Amino acid sequence: MAKNTQANSGQDQSDLTPRQGEVLDAALELLVLVGDKLTMNEVAKTASCSKETLYNWFGDREGLLVAIVQWQAVKVALPDVDFGELDQHDFVQRLDTFGTNLMEVLTSATSVALNRVAISRAGTDGSNLGGIVLKNGRFAMGALLKPLLEAGKKEQLLTFATSEAAYRCFFGLLLQDIQIRMLLGDELSLSKGQVKKQAAEATRQFMKLHSI
Amino acid sequence: MAKNTQANSGQDQSDLTPRQGEVLDAALELLVLVGDKLTMNEVAKTASCSKETLYNWFGDREGLLVAIVQWQAVKVALPDVDFGELDQHDFVQRLDTFGTNLMEVLTSATSVALNRVAISRAGTDGSNLGGIVLKNGRFAMGALLKPLLEAGKKEQLLTFATSEAAYRCFFGLLLQDIQIRMLLGDELSLSKGQVKKQAAEATRQFMKLHSI
DNA sequence: TATACGCCGTACCGTACGTTACGGTACGAG
DNA sequence: CTCGTACCGTAACGTACGGTACGGCGTATA
Numbered sequence: 480m481a482k483n484t485q486a487n488s489g490q491d492q493s494d495l496t497p498r499q500g501e502v503l504d505a506a507l508e509l510l511v512l513v514g515d516k517l518t519m520n521e522v523a524k525t526a527s528c529s530k531e532t533l534y535n536w537f538g539d540r541e542g543l544l545v546a547i548v549q550w551q552a553v554k555v556a557l558p559d560v561d562f563g564e565l566d567q568h569d570f571v572q573r574l575d576t577f578g579t580n581l582m583e584v585l586t587s588a589t590s591v592a593l594n595r596v597a598i599s600r601a602g603t604d605g606s607n608l609g610g611i612v613l614k615n616g617r618f619a620m621g622a623l624l625k626p627l628l629e630a631g632k633k634e635q636l637l638t639f640a641t642s643e644a645a646y647r648c649f650f651g652l653l654l655q656d657i658q659i660r661m662l663l664g665d666e667l668s669l670s671k672g673q674v675k676k677q678a679a680e681a682t683r684q685f686m687k688l689h690s691i
Numbered sequence: 692m693a694k695n696t697q698a699n700s701g702q703d704q705s706d707l708t709p710r711q712g713e714v715l716d717a718a719l720e721l722l723v724l725v726g727d728k729l730t731m732n733e734v735a736k737t738a739s740c741s742k743e744t745l746y747n748w749f750g751d752r753e754g755l756l757v758a759i760v761q762w763q764a765v766k767v768a769l770p771d772v773d774f775g776e777l778d779q780h781d782f783v784q785r786l787d788t789f790g791t792n793l794m795e796v797l798t799s800a801t802s803v804a805l806n807r808v809a810i811s812r813a814g815t816d817g818s819n820l821g822g823i824v825l826k827n828g829r830f831a832m833g834a835l836l837k838p839l840l841e842a843g844k845k846e847q848l849l850t851f852a853t854s855e856a857a858y859r860c861f862f863g864l865l866l867q868d869i870q871i872r873m874l875l876g877d878e879l880s881l882s883k884g885q886v887k888k889q890a891a892e893a894t895r896q897f898m899k900l901h902s903i
Numbered sequence: 904t905a906t907a908c909g910c911c912g913t914a915c916c917g918t919a920c921g922t923t924a925c926g927g928t929a930c931g932a933g
Numbered sequence: 934c935t936c937g938t939a940c941c942g943t944a945a946c947g948t949a950c951g952g953t954a955c956g957g958c959g960t961a962t963a
Contacts, residue, residue, distance in 0.1 A: 514814025599811025601876035602726025609876035664813030664821035
């Protein structure tokens with residue numbers, strides 16, 4: 480059992496060697512390409528490492544998948560800024576930017592692939608991959624947006640019952656059925672312009688619903 | 692190749708014998724239980740039929756999955772009514788009912804399981820399972836709602852650019868992040884009351900955005 | 904009664920893949 | 934120089950599972 484440094488099991492990704500990062504990069508790229516039928520053989524081959532090393536580092540296939548998800552999560556993490564003076568225009572501007580970023584991430588091939596894998600493993604055994612994706616995606620994004628929403632509320636720019644509910648509303652207005660359609664394989668390649676437009680429209684509608 | 696009646700390949704489900712329906716019922720139940728790791732052996736055992744029969748009827752595993760999805764689709768199909776006189780109250784009432792039904796379907800264990808399977812197969816090979824789910828779910832629902840929306844527009848109860856866009860907006864307001872969270876395994880058991888409340892709120896917000 | 908057919912149960916085959924084992928190489932520590 | 938450690942490459946093992954083959958049984962038709 481305790482034969483290695485156990486890179487999985489709740490650890491964060493700070494203690495990864497550069498080489499391990501390289502391997503995870505290759506694995507992620509491969510995962511985006513072939514989806515859930517990613518095999519340990521292919522990972523070892525494309526990453527030019529041995530399978531034994533993979534098992535030493537990540538324990539098993541599930542551990543590798545978890546490591547991939549967490550590795551990707553640190554790459555999209557955004558620094559959260561604090562909001563001093565906040566007027567209506569600032570608020571709308573920030574909300575729009577947030578929406579654009581969120582949508583770009585969630586419609587990226589990487590995010591779609593990771594969500595697909597997590598979903599396909601969510602139904603069955605005790606895999607917490609879905610939970611990890613939720614934590615690093617949905618909930619992390621909420622933690623990022625809620626302070627902005629609360630600041631807007633404090634400045635009397637808008638009103639809502641809870642920032643959680645407001646976040647969910649914005650999320651729905653923004654993504655609508657786009658994410659589920661992409662997950663199901665619907666070819667709908669969004670241009671950057673379309674993403675920006677969608678974010679702007681969602682922001683406009685959100686303000687119409689919640690502004691004072 | 693052409694050794695059997697080929698129940699798959701674009702055929703609709705009308706020419707299924709009662710026995711075939713029984714087998715598909717059992718398979719669907721099993722699919723909800725074990726997800727994508729559904730095996731032909733288990734299906735044969737729980738349905739008390741031989742594997743040879745399964746392959747004769749459905750071709751291969753993919754064909755069985757397609758048949759399961761289509762079999763479920765006919766069970767949730769709703770008759771569409773036409774809208775004669777339509778006043779504001781009628782319209783809101785119907786929209787609310789539609790939202791409640793849609794949400795009940797999409798949050799059911801059956802729908803979640805079917806979407807999971809379709810998603811997990813969407814990334815890779817030439818599986819059109821995702822497309823079939825979209826066609827029988829998302830698009831069929833759109834075809835059901837759009838006439839109502841158009842009727843409402845004709846009666847000057849609301850306005851929108853296209854009924855497609857309006858449908859997407861309602862979809863987003865209704866489901867928000869609920870579907871993706873359930874797909875990812877988030878335990879969030881919605882009571883009937885919560886579903887109704889969510890549909891009512893979505894309807895209210897939709898009207899606030901689109902009523903004239 | 905005889906033949907045909909559809910279906911059940913089960914044994915079987917081939918292969919893919921997760922996992923382990925092992926030989927070989929590079930390198931730093933003592 | 935030698936030992937331990939970390940890693941690569943590859944071969945091998947075990948098993949699960951999709952797909953096939955075959956015998957037996959009930960029923961329908963003649």
